[in-house]
Amino acid sequence: MKHPVNYTLEKKEKHTGARLGKLETPNGTYETPMFMPVGTQATVKAMTPEELKAMGAGIILSNTYHLWLRPGSELIEEAGGLHEFMNWDQGILTDSGGFQVFSLADTREIKENGVHFKSHLDGSAQFLSPEKSIQIQNELGADVIMSFDECPPFHESYDYMKQSVVRTTRWAERGLEAHENWDTQGLFGIVQGGGYKDLRIQHARDLRSMDFSGYSIGGLSVGETHQEMYEVLEYTTPELPEDKTRYLMGVGTPAALIESVIRGVDIFDCVLPTRIARNGTTMTSKGRLKVKNATYKKDWRPIDEKCDCYTCRNYSRAYVRHLFNTDEILGVRLTSIHNLRFLTHLMEQIREAIRNDNLLDFKEAFFEEYGYNEPNARTF
RNA sequence: GGAGGGAUAGCGAAGUGGCUAAACGCAACGGACUGUAAAUCCGUCCUCUUUCGAGUUCGAAGGUUCGAAUCCUUCUCCCUCCA
Numbered sequence: 001m002k003h004p005v006n007y008t009l010e011k012k013e014k015h016t017g018a019r020l021g022k023l024e025t026p027n028g029t030y031e032t033p034m035f036m037p038v039g040t041q042a043t044v045k046a047m048t049p050e051e052l053k054a055m056g057a058g059i060i061l062s063n064t065y066h067l068w069l070r071p072g073s074e075l076i077e078e079a080g081g082l083h084e085f086m087n088w089d090q091g092i093l094t095d096s097g098g099f100q101v102f103s104l105a106d107t108r109e110i111k112e113n114g115v116h117f118k119s120h121l122d123g124s125a126q127f128l129s130p131e132k133s134i135q136i137q138n139e140l141g142a143d144v145i146m147s148f149d150e151c152p153p154f155h156e157s158y159d160y161m162k163q164s165v166v167r168t169t170r171w172a173e174r175g176l177e178a179h180e181n182w183d184t185q186g187l188f189g190i191v192q193g194g195g196y197k198d199l200r201i202q203h204a205r206d207l208r209s210m211d212f213s214g215y216s217i218g219g220l221s222v223g224e225t226h227q228e229m230y231e232v233l234e235y236t237t238p239e240l241p242e243d244k245t246r247y248l249m250g251v252g253t254p255a256a257l258i259e260s261v262i263r264g265v266d267i268f269d270c271v272l273p274t275r276i277a278r279n280g281t282t283m284t285s286k287g288r289l290k291v292k293n294a295t296y297k298k299d300w301r302p303i304d305e306k307c308d309c310y311t312c313r314n315y316s317r318a319y320v321r322h323l324f325n326t327d328e329i330l331g332v333r334l335t336s337i338h339n340l341r342f343l344t345h346l347m348e349q350i351r352e353a354i355r356n357d358n359l360l361d362f363k364e365a366f367f368e369e370y371g372y373n374e375p376n377a378r379t380f
Numbered sequence: 381g382g383a384g385g386g387a388u389a390g391c392g393a394a395g396u397g398g399c400u401a402a403a404c405g406c407a408a409c410g411g412a413c414u415g416u417a418a419a420u421c422c423g424u425c426c427u428c429u430u431u432c433g434a435g436u437u438c439g440a441a442g443g444u445u446c447g448a449a450u451c452c453u454u455c456u457c458c459c460u461c462c463a
Binding site for chain 1: 408409410411412413414415416417418419420421
């Protein structure tokens with residue numbers, strides 16, 4: 001089948017599994033490895049499309065579940081699709097809603113046909129199935145849509161994980177069948193299996209035998225250590241086709257991005273940069289910097305002296321701190337701009353290092369300055 | 381001059397005999413955040429101590445009581461009303 005979303009592998013880094021490539025979508029072609037900012041409710045919180053483009057953002061993420069409940073996928077379809085609705089003319093990827101159903105619904109019932117759960121907005125009974133998720137995503141009209149999967153906790157029992165994974169495979173088949181817009185929307189499958197090597201490998205092979213436009217690795221960054229995550233990647237990415245995109249869902253710490261690229265991942269998404277930005281934490285070349293802290297009261301330096309973002313070119317730590325302390329809306333905007341730019345810039349550097357076959361040197365230099373310990377990064 | 385009300389920790393404000401080192405809010409300080417129910421959430425917040433704990437508090441001084449932020453006396457300051 002001819003896909004509307006295609007991956008071209010351009011180069012493999014000499015000493016690692018890192019890949020330099022291009023991801024072609026109906027709304028632009030993007031260099032990978034790439035980080036995708038998250039805009040769950042049809043907006044990357046606090047950012048305008050112009051600002052996102054200025055920082056080098058390519059594809060952004062949005063969410064089936066949230067937009068389905070509000071304002072409704074039919075309304076967005078009526079608006080002319082998600083791109084038109086939110087004034088974003090570059091790539092969009094919608095998550096299937098699987099993660100939301102499993103992460104925020106207390107009361108849910110997973111059945112073969114789909115999942116019964118309660119809306120987080122009003123508690124009303126809802127039902128989401130593979131077909132329903134694809135139908136909604138067809139209405140939303142993103143460039144890349146995701147298969148409806150179950151995302152169990154990493155340390156779920158082997159028996160549970162095994163039956164969950166085969167069900168996710170059956171759901172993947174149903175999603176492929178239900179998808180109607182093969183000319184304008186690529187569909188990605190999602191590999192699950194927790195930390196069980198045989199399940200991961202089997203699931204990757206099962207999905208690989210189906211004609212997806214790309215492949216995701218799901219069920220990570222859900223409570224496991226970084227080391228456990230890296231191990232999963234090491235035996236999972238080799239099972240995925242070389243000529244398709246590998247997407248690691250929900251990962252966004254600088255350390256994990258670098259380590260995952262080394263293990264053959266092409267694209268990422270994560271709420272982390274925008275969420276922590278709104279809470280006053282910034283990512284810098286020297287590690288995390290909590291700009292609200294009193295120590296920056298009279299610090300006239302930019303958040304990151306090595307950063308080229310709008311915030312760092314124009315504002316001091318002292319000023320941004322003041323904005324947070326006075327609860328001014330500009331504060332969260334400035335830190336969001338900075339954090340997103342920090343990650344897009346990091347990915348630019350990673351691509352350059354792959355091009356030059358010195359990714360390991362880059363990694364070492366990066367960690368030397370950034371520090372090896374991310375807050376709460378369980379590294380063993 | 382007369383009558384009444386009030387003074388509680390950085391600020392605001394509960395508390396009218398023991399369960400009060402003193403609710404709650406704000407400010408301040410620190411932490412968390414990974415396919416976004418998040419401009420959210422969690423701590424600390426009289427002093428000393430890592431903890432246990434010890435010490436000193438509710439305008440001031442004195443008194444009653446086994447025990448007082450809470451009751452009594454005097455004083456200081458603030459507010460309202462009447463002359």
